[in-house]
Amino acid sequence: MSEPRTLRRDARANAAKLQTAAREVFLAKGLDAPLDEIARAAGVSTGTLYNHFGSREALIDAVIPEVAGARMHALGAAVEAEATAAGRLQAFVLGMIQLQQDDPALNDALLRRYPDAVALTGVCDQSALLGRQLVRDAHAEGTLASDFTEDDLLALLWLAGTAGRDRTAPSSWRHVVTRSITSALSQHR
Amino acid sequence: MSEPRTLRRDARANAAKLQTAAREVFLAKGLDAPLDEIARAAGVSTGTLYNHFGSREALIDAVIPEVAGARMHALGAAVEAEATAAGRLQAFVLGMIQLQQDDPALNDALLRRYPDAVALTGVCDQSALLGRQLVRDAHAEGTLASDFTEDDLLALLWLAGTAGRDRTAPSSWRHVVTRSITSALSQHR
DNA sequence: GGTAAACTTGACAGTGGGGTCAACATCAGA
DNA sequence: TCTGATGTTGACCCCACTGTCAAGTTTACC
Known part of the structure; x- marks a missing residue:
């Protein structure tokens, strides 16, 4: 070739x-x-x-970034529609979790299981950046507990993705994970 | 044989x-x-x-339940030492997470990756029962949010175990997971 | 329609694990 | 010490998957 x-x-x-x-x-x-x-x-x-x-990576890169990009774009739009930073962050988290559950490929992408698929990694990086920005905004707005960090957000999404991949996961992992973000959002003093 | x-x-x-x-x-x-x-x-x-x-299961069963039992027993004692139900629950969760991190075998056991290792499964069942009891006690005491269920506790431990198994896990998964339980414990109205 | 370049095929080798068995070794007891 | 019952060995097969390559097929162009 x-x-x-x-x-x-x-x-x-x-x-x-x-x-x-x-x-x-x-x-x-x-x-x-x-x-x-x-x-x-x-x-x-x-x-x-x-x-x-x-290679697998090249095939992934030829096919998935487009889909992933579209999905992320749609989520981005839904997030924008929220009036408050807190609302945007929450919409982002719930939307990401939904995407991850609906679509094993997207989930694998977001978990960066194939870092050599560079185009795909780029898409994920962008979504991570968006997430970080939303955390900063919510902090600035005063509606997110200050000890909930940007890294915490990424870890939360990683946990959700990992749980979603595993059929043996107890179903209430969702409660546990979402409680983590909602409690940080309701602690705005 | x-x-x-x-x-x-x-x-x-x-x-x-x-x-x-x-x-x-x-x-x-x-x-x-x-x-x-x-x-x-x-x-x-x-x-x-x-x-x-x-079989692998038989070998596991010949060897691990003893270790696991001892570790669980020690944790049980530490938990007993706490004065309040909330304290016991917290000690249990943190102790379990610690055990899971320190010891891949115990972690695999608690995640029930080898359900055919019956003796080992028995040990895990016991620890799950203890956890469930601690949740009920904390509910009775009024120090645990009522929407934090027994299943939530098991899911939380499952998440921690799974994260601990995976070297690619972002390190702040601990924050996320522990926030989930601590927030449920501090919401005692 | 003939030919060279482009392309495809599928059998094969490699990896990393699980599990088996006929041939060989060792032990214990008379 | 001899013998047969008990144990052990390691080569071998299996599986699922990745990746390669010599031989065969198809296309494009003259």
Whole structure:
């Protein structure tokens, strides 16, 4: 791969089929789905997959950032709609948790399980930055306990993501996690 | 295995070496350590390990409940020493988290990663019962928010255990988790 | 329609674990 | 000391997955 700038028609079709299959399989099963399965779903051999993408990370990067970006964008809009910094932070946290639960791939992305997927990592970095900003805003507004730090927010989301990945998690992990943020938000003195 | 009630001297020695090795390796690396490694540490082949114990679960059960029981017992004593139900609950949570962090094997046990290790599961059940009782006591005492349930406590410990297992966990997960219980304890109206 | 370049295939090797078994070794007791 | 019951060995098979490559197929262009 790489030298010829235009792919042969069949090759282009295969690449497209692979991307479609990858999107589906990744979204359904998470970013650690067997590449085998993606190749099979695309009706192509694993060799072809490697020929086109060379690594799991590259395949992820070719497919997931777009989806993740769109989802994050939508969440960003919902967050903006809130009137107060406290409201925005809460909307952000609940929205992120929702995204993580709905979509194993996004969850894996946010947990940074594949740091070599650079494009995807970029999307996550942005969302982390947004989260940090929301924490700062809420602090400035005086509606977030000052000992709830930016890192605490990221840890909270990490916990939620990790719990969401694990089928053996007791279901009330949600209570525990959300209590942590809501209590920090209601302690505005 | 099984019919002869007295093992040959060398066989007994091997079983003992295996138990010692298993204790060490399990405590150091968690209950999912390769059995290979345990056999090697005992100076014995994997066949011998299987000959004596037949499965990972059986080996775990032969070795870990004793340690786990002792640790839990010590924690129980420390908890008893507290004057109030709130104090006992807090001591229990912090103590459990400490145990989970200090000892991957105990952590795996409490997360019930090997439910077929029945003896071990028994020990965990007991500690769960103690936790539930402490929640009920604190509710009765009026020092624990009534929407913090027994299941919430178990979920909290599950979260802590899971975070502790994962080297990629952001370190402030501890803040997040402990805030959840401390806020529920300080909301006694 | 023939040919070279581009592409695909699938069998294969590698990894890292679980578990088995026929052949070999050792022990205990007569 | 000899023998058979008891134990042990480690090569071997299994699984699921990653990644490679020589041989075969298809396309694009003359």
